[in-house]
Amino acid sequence: MPANPITLTRVAALSLSLLPMVGASSLYANAAKSLDSIVAVGKEGQGNETASAAWKELVAGGPENLLPILNASGKGNVVADNWLRLAATVIADDAVAAKKTLPVAELESYLKDTKHTPQSRLLAFDVIRQADVAKADVIEPTLLNDPSQELRRGAVQRLINAGKKAADAKEESAAKESYTKALHAARDEDQVKVIAEALTKLGMEVDLPKHFGFLMNWQVIGPFDNAKREGFDAVYAPEKEIKLEATYEGKKDDKGQPTKVKWQPFETKHEYGKLDFNKPLGMLKSSTAYALATFNTDEAREVELRLGCKNAWKVWVNGEFVFGRDEYHRGQKMDQYKLNAKLKKGANTILVKCCQNEQTEQWTVEWEFQLRVCDATGTAIASNQ
Structure with a gap:
């Protein structure tokens, strides 16, 4: 069910508190209207034409619309989230190409607040990576035990890569340490499979039913x-x-x-x-x-x-x-x-x-x-x- 437009309007208004107040009222009105249109899009494509026009308006607003977009993410359905993700990605790409400043500090603060939806926090991290790869590389390892499975993946993958590098170098102890740490944090089946196979090759037993909590x-x-x-x-x-x-x-x-x-x-x-x-x-x-x-x-x-x-x-x-x-x-x-x-x-x-x-x-x-x-x-x- 589409989110309540009134709620989104309030959300968009709150996000403006993180932005410069110059021109805030017009930004608020434009962003809120566009976000309402996008979040109201139906799963079968109902409202796509209106959403397309709203998307263009959001992109035209530039980096100032990033935080309102984040706050709307996760409030509608998957189709709406795809529209919002694409808008944020294009805004960030255009800003980087034009050497405009992106609100990286505000995005990082947003990311750290786990009260926000997983979709919006993941999008915040992706925009940070677009703006500053070095900053994203510093942040990602800290997400190892994040409540969002999607945000954990990158941190877990880093440990998997470290484990493989150590194993290839015949550094068995270091490999076991990296893979074991990765296993404790991993929640996705594909990553757990890779880790379990690697640990088994290193002579360690992995209890997959216990790890996942399957009833046996x-x-x-x-x-x-x-x-x-x-x-x-x-x-x-x-x-x-x-x-x-x-x-x-x-x-x-x-x-x-x-x-x-x-x-x-x-x-x-x-x-x-x-x-x-x-x-x-x-x-x-x-x-x-x-x-x-x-x-x-x-x-x-x-x-x-x-x-x-x-x-x-x-x-x-x-x-x-x-x-x-x-x-x-x-x-x-x-x-x-x-x-x-x-x-x-x-x-x-x-x-x-x-x-x-x-x-x-x-x-x-x-x-x-x-x-x-x-x-x-x-x-x-x-x-x-």
């Missing part, structure tokens, strides 16, 4: 029916009660007789926490299954459940429905879905429903999901067993 120990039950893909909406016994000792009526067999199903323990060994229902339940189609995990915490807290799944799925925490997606085989990746959840002090139940459809192509055999518990930065939160 589950109770599973199934199969229940998913004929005509009706299992997603069907309310089976695990959604009504959790009784690990109970036996229920499951999906009918080839003779039309209902099977008996009960909970069974299952521990996944997959390094990225994938629970494959085909292993405990068999290679089934048109079926529904459930997985139950217990998560213990010393205090009530808010967390993110990050899930990857190419099947239809639903998630409950302590019996409360969180979210679900009724679609099949459209790809799977780590952290595909981010769900906000509240955990109570003590034991918490996390229930996942996963439906397999009727397709028989080889690429549809996967009936699996991966789920991890972390904070908003992607940092793993461990269950206290």
Whole structure:
């Protein structure tokens, strides 16, 4: 949903406090109007023509519009952010080419304030790099533990590069130190893979499930029916009660007789926490299954459940429905879905429903999901067993 234009107007006004006050009222009016137009653009391109004109006005305003642009970033959708990022980039490029002064000090101050949106802080850093590469090179290593995953990447990459350089020079101790430091800070799958492979070659073990916070120990039950893909909406016994000792009526067999199903323990060994229902339940189609995990915490807290799944799925925490997606085989990746959840002090139940459809192509055999518990930065939160 587009951000409230009144809110953006106030945001633009606040950003002007960091700029010279000469001509502030006209700058405020022009910038606020242009920003409102851009942030209101729709995901399907609605309002693009108006946004294009507003973009030109922002660029024409030069460096004075950078901070208002930053404050609008992250307030609309991805399309709006792309318009704003492009505007800031062009303004910075033009200023550098014309040898105009960019507000690097103000941008650095903005970057350091973690109350701003991750999108706007990342954009601030990118503009700093355009204006002063040496300054950016000094700042980047300090972002190693930044709450923004995007801003961490550069600092982590520097350590990866240092580790590789040390390894190539046969400086094993220095390589281990750099890679280990990088691993502690890394939150993105691609970087963690590179680090884990490097550390393994150096003779060190890397516990990827622990690093990411994947849940590995589950109770599973199934199969229940998913004929005509009706299992997603069907309310089976695990959604009504959790009784690990109970036996229920499951999906009918080839003779039309209902099977008996009960909970069974299952521990996944997959390094990225994938629970494959085909292993405990068999290679089934048109079926529904459930997985139950217990998560213990010393205090009530808010967390993110990050899930990857190419099947239809639903998630409950302590019996409360969180979210679900009724679609099949459209790809799977780590952290595909981010769900906000509240955990109570003590034991918490996390229930996942996963439906397999009727397709028989080889690429549809996967009936699996991966789920991890972390904070908003992607940092793993461990269950206290």
